[in-house]
Amino acid sequence: xxxxxxxxxxxxxxxxxxxxxxxxxxxxxxxxxxxxxxxxxxxxxxxxxxxxxxxxxxxxxxxxxxxxxxxxxxxxxxxxxxxxxxxxxxxxxxxxxxxxxxxxxxxxxxxxxxxxxxxxxxxxxxxxxxxxxxxxxxxxxxxxxxxxxxxxxxxxxxxxxxxxxxxxxxxxxxxxxxxxxxxxxxxxxxxxxxxxxxxxxxxxxxxxxxxxxxxxxxxxxxxxxxxxxxxxxxxxxxxxxxxxxxxxxxxxxxxxxxxxxxxxxxxxxxxxxxxxxxxxxxxxxxxxxxxxxxxxxxxxxxxxxxxxxxxxxxxxxxxxxxxxxxxxxxxxxxxxxxxxxxxxxxxxxxxxxxxxxxxxxxxxxxx
Numbered sequence: 001x002x003x004x005x006x007x008x009x010x011x012x013x014x015x016x017x018x019x020x021x022x023x024x025x026x027x028x029x030x031x032x033x034x035x036x037x038x039x040x041x042x043x044x045x046x047x048x049x050x051x052x053x054x055x056x057x058x059x060x061x062x063x064x065x066x067x068x069x070x071x072x073x074x075x076x077x078x079x080x081x082x083x084x085x086x087x088x089x090x091x092x093x094x095x096x097x098x099x100x101x102x103x104x105x106x107x108x109x110x111x112x113x114x115x116x117x118x119x120x121x122x123x124x125x126x127x128x129x130x131x132x133x134x135x136x137x138x139x140x141x142x143x144x145x146x147x148x149x150x151x152x153x154x155x156x157x158x159x160x161x162x163x164x165x166x167x168x169x170x171x172x173x174x175x176x177x178x179x180x181x182x183x184x185x186x187x188x189x190x191x192x193x194x195x196x197x198x199x200x201x202x203x204x205x206x207x208x209x210x211x212x213x214x215x216x217x218x219x220x221x222x223x224x225x226x227x228x229x230x231x232x233x234x235x236x237x238x239x240x241x242x243x244x245x246x247x248x249x250x251x252x253x254x255x256x257x258x259x260x261x262x263x264x265x266x267x268x269x270x271x272x273x274x275x276x277x278x279x280x281x282x283x284x285x286x287x288x289x290x291x292x293x294x295x296x297x298x299x300x301x302x303x304x305x306x307x308x309x310x311x312x313x314x315x316x317x318x319x320x321x322x323x324x325x326x327x328x329x330x331x332x333x334x335x336x337x338x339x340x341x342x343x344x345x346x347x348x349x350x351x352x353x354x355x356x357x358x359x360x361x362x363x364x365x366x367x
Contacts, residue, residue: 014094016055016164019209021047027207039144042151042205046159053164055213057088057095062120070253072246074113077102077237081117095121095165099192099216101173101231103223104239107286109250110219111171118167123215126157126168130184131175139170140187141204154191154211155202165213173230174220185230192216192233247281254288255280255307258296267305268296279309 028043064082068075077100088095102110111127118125128138141152151159157166176184190196191211198212218234220226242250255272259265272280276295283291295311302311 012059013054013056014092015052016213017051017210018053018158018164019046019051019207021051023207024051027205036144036149038150039204043207046205046207049159053158054162055094055164056122058085058121061085061089064120067116067120069249071109071113071116072249073108073239073242074102074237077113077235077239080235085121094213095215096194097215099218099234101218101220101223101226101234101236102239103220103236105221105241107284108239108241109285110239111169112285114167114169114217114219117217118215121167121215124157124161124163124166126153126161126166127171128153128168129171131172137203138184139191141202143203144206149204151202151204152187154187154200154214155205155209158209158211158214159205164210165215167215167217170216170218172220173218174222174225185227188230188233192230242285244281247285248277250285251277251280251288254285255292258289258292264300265296267300269306273306273308275309276307276312279312283312 024043024046028040028047031040031043061082062085064078068078071078081097084097085095087093102113104110115125115127130138137149137152139152139154141155142149154168157168158164170188173185173188187200190200191214194212197214198210199208200211201208216234223231223236241247252272255277256270259268259270280288280291280295291312292307294313295307298311299305299307
């Protein structure tokens with residue numbers, strides 16, 4: 001079996017001006033003595049790093065077929081991206097992609113697609129999970145007059161990053177919380193329109209930045225909770241779970257990625273055993289990686305260099321509190337107190353994470 005690896009393509013880079021140095025210098029000089037130290041440091045860093053960022057595009061048609069093999073249920077959005085790449089290959093035109101919305105159930109590879117596409121196009125990738133964030137400033141920044149205020153994710157990606165056209169994945173926008181004061185999706189009305197995005201103003205820095213080249217990929221489970229004006233700004237794709245053959249290709253791809261990225265992986269064969277592949281393909285794409293890492297370890301503990309079907313735990317997903325209760329009831333014993341405490345701690349962390357000024361640790365899970 002030929003595995004489909006997503007290759008990092010060589011990119012052609014030009015420079016793009018993402019902000020005006022004179023405007024930054026004026027803003028810095030206009031600060032009074034009571035101004036935020038963080039804001040002053042931000043302006044000074046902007047002047048020091050300069051205002052030019054790479055704006056990249058592939059130097060040839062990327063290996064869309066290989067990515068299509070790795071993610072067989074994403075053929076429609078991949079086909080449209082391929083068309084836009086074809087338009088700019090033989091000219092000096094920059095790559096322009098309409099914002100993308102991927103609709104589908106959890107765990108079918110939506111955010112993995114966004115990350116893989118960034119790699120294929122040769123640009124940076126930034127991930128913003130909206131389901132755990134309720135403050136409206138997460139994309140657009142918070143006013144420097146607020147205590148512990150800071151810039152938003154768009155400003156950080158463009159000013160602190162190296163690329164003017166990164167992929168920014170806004171995950172689960174249908175689950176973004178809001179209140180009477182803040183709308184987490186409010187900034188997207190301007191950011192998803194090319195003309196207004198070119199003069200986007202972060203509320204912290206209050207200096208226009210050019211976000212018009214950003215490649216936007218949003219994900220959601222359902223469209224009903226997304227405002228119609230936002231839907232009209234995006235190309236919407238309904239992503240179905242992969243069929244049996246597609247699930248096998250995804251499973252083999254993940255197996256190969258794990259195997260080739262670790263020295264210990266060289267012990268194992270290039271392809272997964274057919275019976276083990278069938279078991280793995282029956283699990284959601286999100287849990288395949290976790291199940292495979294467990295299976296590799298189980299095989300080595302048993303002195304084997306081949307993964308057996310029994311090494312793959314089909315229930316490798318996280319165990320919920322309800323599931324722990326069910327398992328405890330089956331054993332005739334109450335759920336351990338530690339589990340109840342863990343659930344309370346998790347709730348406390350979520351409450352704290354959304355308070356302004358706190359650092360919110362996150363990592364992009366394949367979703």
